[in-house]
Amino acid sequence: MRPHRVRFLSIAAVVATAAIVLAACSSGGSSTTSAGSKKPIMIGVSVSLTGDFSADGQAFQRGYNLWASDVNSSGGLLGRQVKLVYLDDKSDPTQGSTNVQQLISSDHVDLLFGPFSSLITGPTASVAARYGYAMIEGAGGAPAVFNTPSNKAKHNVFDVSYPIVDQYDPLTTWIKSMPAAQRPKTAAYPIVDNPFTIPPEQRAQQQLEGTGVKTVYSKVLPAELPNANSVADQVAATKADAVLLGTVDVPTVAAFLKAFQQQHYNPKILAATAGPDQGAAFLKAVGTANATGVMTANGWYGGYDNPQSKKMVQEYIAKYGGSPSDINSDVAEGYGVGQVTAQAVKATSGTDQAKIISYLHSGVTLSSVQGPVKFDSLGMNTKPVVFVFQWQNGNYAQVLPVGAPGSGQVLFPKPNWGG
Amino acid sequence: MGHQLTRAIIDGVLTGGVYALMAVGLTLIFGVLDIINIAQGILVVLAAYLSYLLSVHLHLDLFVGLLVTTPVMFGLGVLIQVLFMRRLRGRERTSMSLLASYAVMIIIEGILYLSFGPDYVTLNAWYVNQSLHILGFYLPWIYLFGFALAVIMVAVLYVLLYRTKFGRSLRATMQNRTAARLIGIDINRVAAIAFGIGVGVTSVGGVAFGATNAFNPNSGYDLISRLLAIIILGGMGSIGGALAAAIMMGTVESVVDIWSPTWSVVVFYLALVLVLTFRPQGLFGQREARAQ
Numbered sequence: 110m111r112p113h114r115v116r117f118l119s120i121a122a123v124v125a126t127a128a129i130v131l132a133a134c135s136s137g138g139s140s141t142t143s144a145g146s147k148k149p150i151m152i153g154v155s156v157s158l159t160g161d162f163s164a165d166g167q168a169f170q171r172g173y174n175l176w177a178s179d180v181n182s183s184g185g186l187l188g189r190q191v192k193l194v195y196l197d198d199k200s201d202p203t204q205g206s207t208n209v210q211q212l213i214s215s216d217h218v219d220l221l222f223g224p225f226s227s228l229i230t231g232p233t234a235s236v237a238a239r240y241g242y243a244m245i246e247g248a249g250g251a252p253a254v255f256n257t258p259s260n261k262a263k264h265n266v267f268d269v270s271y272p273i274v275d276q277y278d279p280l281t282t283w284i285k286s287m288p289a290a291q292r293p294k295t296a297a298y299p300i301v302d303n304p305f306t307i308p309p310e311q312r313a314q315q316q317l318e319g320t321g322v323k324t325v326y327s328k329v330l331p332a333e334l335p336n337a338n339s340v341a342d343q344v345a346a347t348k349a350d351a352v353l354l355g356t357v358d359v360p361t362v363a364a365f366l367k368a369f370q371q372q373h374y375n376p377k378i379l380a381a382t383a384g385p386d387q388g389a390a391f392l393k394a395v396g397t398a399n400a401t402g403v404m405t406a407n408g409w410y411g412g413y414d415n416p417q418s419k420k421m422v423q424e425y426i427a428k429y430g431g432s433p434s435d436i437n438s439d440v441a442e443g444y445g446v447g448q449v450t451a452q453a454v455k456a457t458s459g460t461d462q463a464k465i466i467s468y469l470h471s472g473v474t475l476s477s478v479q480g481p482v483k484f485d486s487l488g489m490n491t492k493p494v495v496f497v498f499q500w501q502n503g504n505y506a507q508v509l510p511v512g513a514p515g516s517g518q519v520l521f522p523k524p525n526w527g528g
Numbered sequence: 529m530g531h532q533l534t535r536a537i538i539d540g541v542l543t544g545g546v547y548a549l550m551a552v553g554l555t556l557i558f559g560v561l562d563i564i565n566i567a568q569g570i571l572v573v574l575a576a577y578l579s580y581l582l583s584v585h586l587h588l589d590l591f592v593g594l595l596v597t598t599p600v601m602f603g604l605g606v607l608i609q610v611l612f613m614r615r616l617r618g619r620e621r622t623s624m625s626l627l628a629s630y631a632v633m634i635i636i637e638g639i640l641y642l643s644f645g646p647d648y649v650t651l652n653a654w655y656v657n658q659s660l661h662i663l664g665f666y667l668p669w670i671y672l673f674g675f676a677l678a679v680i681m682v683a684v685l686y687v688l689l690y691r692t693k694f695g696r697s698l699r700a701t702m703q704n705r706t707a708a709r710l711i712g713i714d715i716n717r718v719a720a721i722a723f724g725i726g727v728g729v730t731s732v733g734g735v736a737f738g739a740t741n742a743f744n745p746n747s748g749y750d751l752i753s754r755l756l757a758i759i760i761l762g763g764m765g766s767i768g769g770a771l772a773a774a775i776m777m778g779t780v781e782s783v784v785d786i787w788s789p790t791w792s793v794v795v796f797y798l799a800l801v802l803v804l805t806f807r808p809q810g811l812f813g814q815r816e817a818r819a820q
Contacts, residue, residue, distance in 0.1 A: 159637075163646040163746050302790065330789040335754060338740065339539045339782040340789050346532065359648045363742035367650075370657045371668040394648040394742040399657075526657070 149192040150185075150460060152177075152450075153212030154222045155233060160200025161358065164390055165225045165439050169248065170195065172443025173222060175424060180447070186454050198224055198233075205229040209236045219460040220245075222446050225439065226357065227251035227273070227304040230266075238263040243466045245269065245450050247442030253304035255487040267469050269445040269482050271493035273305055273382070276406035277313035277353065279497045279509035280380060283519070284351070285320045286511070291521075293317075293350030293377055297326035299340055299365070300355030306382050309406075310355040317351075325349050337361055341368030351378035359384045362403075363394045370399065370526040377522035380404040385500060389435035392503065398527020400500040402520050408493045409441040409479045410434075410505055414515055417448070418478040434505040445477035452476075531664070536786055538665060540779030545675030546740055548774035550733030550751065551758040552681055552767060557726035559765025560689075560698050561719055563613055563625040567633040568755055569748030571727055574636055575601055575734020576743055580649055590653050590735045591673070597731040605727025608632055609720045633748065640745035648742035656739045674736040678771055681729060685767045688725075698722050761800050762811055769812030776811075 154173060157166030173193055181190050194216055198205035205224050212218045213236075221237055223230050223246020230249025237244040238259035244266050250273040260266045284292060296317055300310045307329065314324055325347040330340055341364060344352060352369075356362050362384035369375065385391050385405035392400055411422055411433025421444050422433050450465075452475045457464040474492065475482040481492040497509035501520055508519040554568040565571075575597055582593040612628045650656075655669035689695040700708045701715045701722075708715055737743065737751070758777055762769025777796050784792035803811060 159641075160746055160749070164648065164744065167646045328789055331793055333750065333793075334789075335750065335793065336539075336543055336778065336781050336785070338543065339536065339778075339785045339792075342535060342539055343532070343785065346535065360742040360744075360747075363648065363650060364740075367657060367740070368668075371659045372666045373659070373661075390647040394650055396652070 149190040151218040152220045153194050153218030155196045155198045155205050155208035156224045157200040158197040162200040162225050168437035168439035169225050169443040172440040176444045176447030202229045202232045205233045206236045209233045213240045227254045230254050234266045235259040238265045241462050247446045251304035266488035269449045270442050271408040271495045272489045274308045276309045281316040295323045295325045295349045296351040297344045297349035301330050302332045303357050306355030337364035338368040341365045345372035345374035352376045354381035356381045356384050359394045386438045388437045397503045402523030404499045406497050407438050409438050411436045421478045441478045445479045448477045449475050536782040540782035542671035544775030544778030545678040546736040548678040548771040549736045551755045551770040553726040553730040555759040555770045560722040562622050566629040569752035570633045570636045571730045572733050573748045575731040576738030579735050598728050601731040602724040602728030605724035606720045609723035637745050648744045650742045651738035670739045682767050682771050763813040766812035
């Protein structure tokens with residue numbers, strides 16, 4: 110009986126082991142499948158949470174978070190929740206590149222969202238290209254971002270916002286259309302050294318000179334402008350009829366406005382490439398009265414007549430308070446990045462970077478809170494409409510192009526300083 | 529060109545006054561305690577925020593608000609000295625103070641971010657945007673007041689340091705701690721008060737900075753490198769040197785701005801290198817200042 114018992118036990122052991130192995134295999138398989146379907150989609154974001162661009166960076170973060178919250182509350186992407194992994198680039202391109210490297214090679218994120226500003230987007234997109242990742246972004250519209258060797262080779266940059274080069278076109282077109290007697294005779298172009306500011310300023314200068322508007326000041330200022338009042342005083346001394354500031358942030362615009370007021374100088378037209386687009390943050394820094402008449406170009410504003418935009422604005426106000434005019438355009442740019450990414454992920458049924466890049470370059474027209482999005486071969490959005498906005502007594506009003514839906518009356522000449 | 533150059537020089541001198549207000553505390557702390565207070569930039573920003581709170585919520589005039597902010601900043605300075613700086617001893621004290629004050633800077637910056645967020649604000653009063661029109665030039669009142677305050681502050685601190693018993697005990701503590709203790713000076717108390725004064729005077733710099741710039745919790749970073757350049761050029765520890773160097777910095781930059789704003793900062797730092805090559809102790813070097 111002993112041999113029988115041994116054989117029985119041996120067979121039982123083999124069966125039990127096999128059962129365990131089978132169970133383990135099947136359980137492992139099912140657990141992989143199950144975990145795979147439930148595992149969140151990790152999205153890496155390197156953005157400026159501190160440093161010079163922190164106001165913009167944190168506004169972008171709000172846009173990203175708002176999008177993620179919307180997606181997750183409606184069941185996620187492909188049935189998976191999305192999780193945003195943030196790293197602070199401290200407003201430094203080198204740190205941004207390091208962060209993207211970490212997000213890809215260490216954190217193994219599935220997708221990347223872009224940082225704030227062309228200055229940081231260019232180098233970080235090059236790192237992403239090295240790993241074959243798409244860099245879908247909303248604030249890197251300068252030619253320097255698209256014309257990098259890495260993007261020409263890998264075509265991985267996708268800017269959901271407007272290309273910034275021609276952002277002043279509605280303004281210059283409007284100036285050209287003025288009767289000669291009303292048209293500004295002179296213009297000044299103080300330009301902070303940044304890939305975001307120089308191309309549109311140079312283009313506007315060229316266009317206005319072609320119309321006969323004499324340039325009385327055109328200088329590139331250091332990126333870190335420690336003594337803006339001295340430069341502003343020189344601009345004020347020119348008494349230019351129009352001033353087109355090439356700025357990237359609120360404090361520089363605020364410094365110019367303050368110095369102009371101190372020098373009793375009030376140009377007929379005062380526009381800035383960025384700064385006035387920051388909603389309540391701009392008003393807080395310069396005051397509602399002094400903001401009146403200041404113009405800027407952008408692809409979006411809180412009152413934009415677009416159903417997706419209206420929904421986002423409502424959600425933003427419900428969460429953070431304020432009015433549509435208070436909302437920083439960075440919020441919409443960030444939200445738009447999420448929307449375009451989501452459409453690409455759904456269309457390709459996954460997060461395969463090559464498929465996503467190929468899909469985004471397929472000529473498909475996507476939608477976002479900023480309007481339609483369609484990319485050319487270098488990732489520039491070919492569909493956006495650029496508007497010029499003007500602060501009018503605390504209201505961020507669309508004023509140009511003239512006759513475009515939603516465009517109101519331009520306050521011209523710019524009202525005097527409010528105090 | 530003459531008018532333009534004169535305007536640039538005026539701008540530079542007045543801007544220098546504002547920077548001197550911010551740098552005086554930094555050089556005072558180094559001069560007396562041999563501590564390089566990297567947190568000076570964020571302390572200026574903190575002082576500006578305190579003035580902002582008083583101005584917005586209590587409608588206090590910016591300069592009247594100094595009656596509140598100066599004692600608060602003085603108290604904070606004493607606290608920082610007791611908690612972070614007092615334990616630093618020996619030869620490594622100066623270099624270790626960089627790390628300790630860096631920690632202070634990070635803590636204050638974090639608190640400011642939590643309290644105020646990243647949005648920029650600015651200080652307002654009638655004299656912030658108005659100017660005095662004289663001889664064809666508009667001179668902003670805020671810069672005129674800032675310059676006058678800088679001169680007054682330098683004079684007061686000079687008298688305090690070099691013409692009072694308290695000042696003598698301060699300098700004695702710096703020169704020889706053991707000897708100072710032997711003659712009955714409470715060196716811990718003296719160091720705490722000196723640090724407190726250095727931080728307390730920053731409140732004035734905070735008003736000048738906040739009224740001439742939009743600021744947020746990050747603004748301290750841009751400030752500190754310039755403040756350090758000023759006190760190195762003026763001579764570390766020299767109160768008058770800080771004023772002179774700040775004026776020099778402002779003037780050089782404003783004048784170069786006429787031709788090329790891109791070069792203005794470069795030219796100033798070249799001038800700084802040149803001065804230090806021939807006078808490593810700065811324009812009004814430490815030894816000379818302490819010997820007065």
